[in-house]
Structures are given as structure tokens and as C-alpha cells.
Amino acid sequence: MHFPISMAVPARFLAPLPAACDVVVIGGGVVGVMTAWFLAERGMRVTLCEKGRIAGEQSSRNWGWIRQQGRDAAELPIMVESLRLWQGLAQQFGDRLGFHQTGVMYLAGSEKAVEGYEAWLPHAQANGVDSRLMSRREVAARLKGAGPGWPGGLFTPSDARAEPWVAVPALVEGAIARGAVVIEDCAVRALDLKAGRVAGVVTEKGRIACDQVVLAGGAWSSLFARAHGVDIPQLSVLASVAATEAMPEIYPGGAAADDFAFRQREDGGLSLAPGAEHDFFLRPDALRHATKYRKIFAKDRKSTHFRLAAPKGYPDGWLTPRRWDADRASPFEAIRVLNPSPNMATIARTQEAFAKAFPTLGSPKLRAVWAGMIDTMPDVVPVIDRAERVPGLTIATGMSGHGFGIGPGIGRVVADLVSGNAVGHDLSRFRLSRFTDGSEIILGPSL
Numbered sequence: 001m002h003f004p005i006s007m008a009v010p011a012r013f014l015a016p017l018p019a020a021c022d023v024v025v026i027g028g029g030v031v032g033v034m035t036a037w038f039l040a041e042r043g044m045r046v047t048l049c050e051k052g053r054i055a056g057e058q059s060s061r062n063w064g065w066i067r068q069q070g071r072d073a074a075e076l077p078i079m080v081e082s083l084r085l086w087q088g089l090a091q092q093f094g095d096r097l098g099f100h101q102t103g104v105m106y107l108a109g110s111e112k113a114v115e116g117y118e119a120w121l122p123h124a125q126a127n128g129v130d131s132r133l134m135s136r137r138e139v140a141a142r143l144k145g146a147g148p149g150w151p152g153g154l155f156t157p158s159d160a161r162a163e164p165w166v167a168v169p170a171l172v173e174g175a176i177a178r179g180a181v182v183i184e185d186c187a188v189r190a191l192d193l194k195a196g197r198v199a200g201v202v203t204e205k206g207r208i209a210c211d212q213v214v215l216a217g218g219a220w221s222s223l224f225a226r227a228h229g230v231d232i233p234q235l236s237v238l239a240s241v242a243a244t245e246a247m248p249e250i251y252p253g254g255a256a257a258d259d260f261a262f263r264q265r266e267d268g269g270l271s272l273a274p275g276a277e278h279d280f281f282l283r284p285d286a287l288r289h290a291t292k293y294r295k296i297f298a299k300d301r302k303s304t305h306f307r308l309a310a311p312k313g314y315p316d317g318w319l320t321p322r323r324w325d326a327d328r329a330s331p332f333e334a335i336r337v338l339n340p341s342p343n344m345a346t347i348a349r350t351q352e353a354f355a356k357a358f359p360t361l362g363s364p365k366l367r368a369v370w371a372g373m374i375d376t377m378p379d380v381v382p383v384i385d386r387a388e389r390v391p392g393l394t395i396a397t398g399m400s401g402h403g404f405g406i407g408p409g410i411g412r413v414v415a416d417l418v419s420g421n422a423v424g425h426d427l428s429r430f431r432l433s434r435f436t437d438g439s440e441i442i443l444g445p446s447l
Contacts, residue, residue: 003165003243004370005053005060007337013054013172013182020209021045021181023418024201025216026188026224028052029059030168030404031396032216033175034411035418040178042419047210048172048180049203051187052336055168057218059404061241061372063271064263065254066160066405067104068129070120070447072381074429075406076127081424082409086160089171089408096170098163098266102253106154106447107139109258117154120447124156131156144250145360150257154447161254161263164404187332189324191228191393198392202326204333212418214394219338219373221397222285223315223331227323230387233289233435234398236315236373237304238279240342242350244269244364259353269367274350276303278374279343281310283318292378292435295443305343314338314373342371376400380444384414384430394418395432400444 023039025032028050039046050056066086068079090099108114117133124131134153140146142155172182183205191213192200200209215221222234246268254263259277262270278300280286286293297304310317313335324330347369355363377383377398387393396414399406416423435441 003368005056005165006339007052009053011053011184013184015181015183017183017186017203017205018047018181018208021047022210023212023214024049024188024208024210025214027216027218028054028184029057029216029218030055030407031399031410032214033168033171034408035214035216035396035414036180036182037171037175037178038412038415039418040175040180042415044419046180047208048182049186049188050184051332053184054172055165056337058372058374059168060165061370062164062404063241063254063261063273064161064164064404065104066162067156069104069131069154069156069159070106070445072444073123074426075381075402076123077425078409078413079406080127080129081412082406083158083160085408085412092174093170097167099160101158101160102264103155103157104159104253105142105251105255107150107255107257108152111151114152116447120445129156130158142251143255145358147357147359149357159253163266187330189330189332190326191390193390196391198390212392212394214396214414214418216396218397219375220315220332221375221395225395229389232383232395232397232432233292233378234375235285235289235293236375238340238371239273239374239401240346240369240371241271241273242347242366243368244272245367247361247364250358257357260350260357270364272350272354272364274346277305277346278303279305279307281307283310283316285316289378292441295441296378296380299443299446311340338373340371340373342369374401378435379441382430383432384410384427385432387432
């Protein structure tokens with residue numbers, strides 16, 4: 001099996017293109033897949049179009065954490081629901097998802113960090129989440145082979161993990177079983193608008209008539225939306241990850257320190273990543289949205305490696321077309337799966353930090369190294385909203401690295417938003433207009 005998913009993996013989902021349906025979902029990541037799942041469950045005719053491979057981008061390249069811990073206050077109720085959904089999915093699919101409630105730990109690098117964890121705890125208590133502070137001794141007791149160094153931590157026993165590259169394709173099967181049509185190698189080039197409203201989509205395989213579209217295109221969402229007059233101030237950062245060879249178990253769940261994070265894998269190794277380091281390409285949208293991102297740039301300046309240009313054809317590359325004809329190949333067909341090269345210097349520093357923290361284990365041997373493009377927003381909180389400028393278009397993007405765990409909950413919310421049912425959560429924090437109505441940009445928690 002290839003890991004992570006890329007265009008080297010043969011297409012599995014190649015249903016015929018329908019002439020019409022109720023809703024088209026653009027994007028085959030976990031949010032798009034679960035939106036299709038719940039729309040189909042509600043009796044709607046739904047078609048999911050994926051330009052490349054299901055879970056080919058960030059949905060197979062993430063850490064595999066399913067965490068309530070450290071969430072923004074507005075995200076947390078949806079995440080609590082999402083965890084319940086994951087539990088139900090695990091009952092349906094058995095061991096296929098790699099789902100285990102083994103807990104998540106944050107390891108404090110200072111007493112100030114412990115204070116930050118403590119300040120977040122009221123959100124957990126308000127939502128019935130079992131998060132609690134750990135002492136230095138408790139941290140040491142939970143991490144086998146760790147040296148001294150962490151004065152405390154935050155621990156949520158009910159948090160979980162799963163294998164992203166296996167889980168999301170399995171969830172597609174569930175969506176199809178409920179009636180969803182799923183088509184890989186099928187880029188949606190443009191919306192078909194009549195009197196300013198959605199009347200269908202134009203794909204590379206032909207037109208689909210519909211009156212509702214869900215844009216869940218991850219790092220590609222802003223490029224698609226802007227071509228239709230909808231401005232989403234979304235950027236992407238490159239995050240590098242590695243899979244280690246099998247090694248003695250340190251801790252059965254996921255843990256993060258300042259300079260590394262890990263998650264136990266089903267194959268006996270770890271998914272190992274830098275705690276905060278990432279790469280950022282300087283590009284047109286970065287300049288256009290610079291004022292909106294000034295807070296996050298200031299906070300992350302020490303952990304961000306700036307590069308001058310994105311690779312050719314990337315969603316916000318300097319030469320990537322911003323306008324195109326729907327009857328010709330689009331930017332979404334030029335690169336079907338974003339498969340960026342990892343930052344090997346970052347991975348090397350992560351190995352060194354891990355070896356320093358676990359001196360009896362030393363530097364972990366790596367089985368695979370990869371990178372993904374994380375779609376992020378100026379406040380590190382997603383957009384879940386109807387597009388006012390284009391009736392019939394609903395946006396679910398900018399998961400900001402939080403999408404895998406919360407994906408089932410977001411999918412349920414979006415499905416009910418589209419179908420006109422009560423969503424059960426306050427979505428005001430996720431409105432697109434927060435970036436244009438004069439509201440202060442309030443960063444989500446950096447836990």
C-alpha cells in the first residue's frame with residue numbers, strides 16, 4: 001500500500017457522471033466525504049467530485065490525531081460530537097479505521113505553558129471533556145524512556161487516533177453504501193450559474209445539473225471561489241511528517257512537545273512531526289491578505305521558514321491562472337494531488353529533538369517522509385458558511401490542520417446546513433464575513 005496517498009495509487013472510485021443530482025461536493029478529503037455521507041443519509045442525491053484521489057492531500061498526510069484537547073471554544077462542541085461519530089464509525093468498520101481512544105498529551109516546555117493549559121480547561125469542563133493537568137511526575141510516568149524536562153502537561157484520556165490514509169477511503173465506501181456517487185479523476189472546473197444562482201457544475205467529464213454545491217477543496221478552495229467572485233482569505237503552509245520503523249512503544253496515543261510530536265501507528269512505528277515548524281511560500285495571496293495575517297505571522301515568525309515561490313501550478317503559484325474557460329483544462333487538472341517535497345532539515349531537527357527527549361531510544365529510523373499543504377485561515381479557524389454572493393454555494397474549508405479529527409462532525413453540520421435542517425451548533429465564529437465586516441481577528445488557541 002502506498003503512503004501517503006498520491007497519484008501513484010490507482011483510482012478506485014469511478015462512477016459514471018450523473019446528468020443531475022441535488023448536491024455536488026467538490027473535494028474528496030474527510031470533510032467532503034463525510035458531507036456526502038450525511039447528505040446521502042438524509043435522502044439527497046449527492047455526487048462527490050475529486051480531481052485526483054480520495055484523501056490524496058491533507059486527509060492522508062496529517063498526524064492522525066482525533067483530539068478535543070486545545071480546540072477553539074467554538075470548534076469544541078462540534079469536536080465532541082465528532083468524537084461520538086468516530087466511535088460509531090469504529091463500531092461499523094471494526095479495526096479498519098485504526099481507531100483507538102488512547103489519549104492525547106501536550107508536554108509543557110515551561111511553567112508558562114502549564115498556565116496556558118490551565119486557562120483552556122474551562123472550555124473542556126463546559127463541554128464535558130475529561131482534560132486535566134499533569135504534574136512533572138505524571139508526565140514522566142506516562143512516557144516510557146523519557147528523560148527529565150517537562151514540568152507538566154495537559155492530558156485528555158478520551159482523545160483518540162486513527163490511520164488517515166486507510167480511514168478516509170473506508171469512509172467513502174460508507175458514503176457510497178448510503179447512495180452517494182463518488183468520482184475520482186473528475187475536476188470541477190467551474191460553477192454553472194443562472195441568474196447568479198448555482199444551476200450546476202462543469203467538470204472535465206461534463207456538466208452536472210444541481211442547485212447546491214459544497215466547496216470542500218482544501219488548499220484549492222480559495223482559487224476556485226475567487227474565480228466566482230467569492231474572496232476567501234485562505235493560505236497554505238507546508239508541513240513535513242515522517243513515519244518511523246517499528247520501535248518500542250513509548251505511549252499508545254499522541255503527544256506533542258515544543259519541538260516534536262508523535263502518534264503511535266498501527267504498524268508499530270510512530271508518525272513523527274515537528275512541533276511547530278512549517279514552511280511558507282511567498283506568493284500573490286500572501287501579499288493580498290498580509291494585513292489579515294499579521295497576528296499569526298507575528299506569533300509564528302520563529303517557527304516559519306519562508307520560501308520565495310510555490311512550485312509551478314500550486315493553487316497560489318505566481319503563474320497559476322486566476323481565470324480560465326470552463327470548456328478547457330483548468331488549474332485543477334494541472335496538479336491533481338499536491339505532493340510537496342518535505343523539508344529534510346526540519347525532519348532532521350525533529351529526529352534530534354526526539355532522541356534528546358528519549359535518550360534510551362536514540363534517533364528513530366525513518367520508513368517514509370512526506371509533506372502536505374495545510375489550508376489555513378487568518379485566525380486558524382475554518383470557514384463553514386453559505387456564500388452570500390453565490391446562492392447555492394456552501395463553503396467548508398480552512399480547517400487549519402484540525403480537519404481529520406473534526407471531519408465527521410463538520411460533515412454532519414454542513415449536510416444539515418445544505419439541507420435546511422437545524423445544525424445544532426453556533427456557527428457565527430465560522431462565518432466568512434468575519435474577515436470583511438470589521439470584526440477583530442481573534443486567533444484560535446495555539447495549544
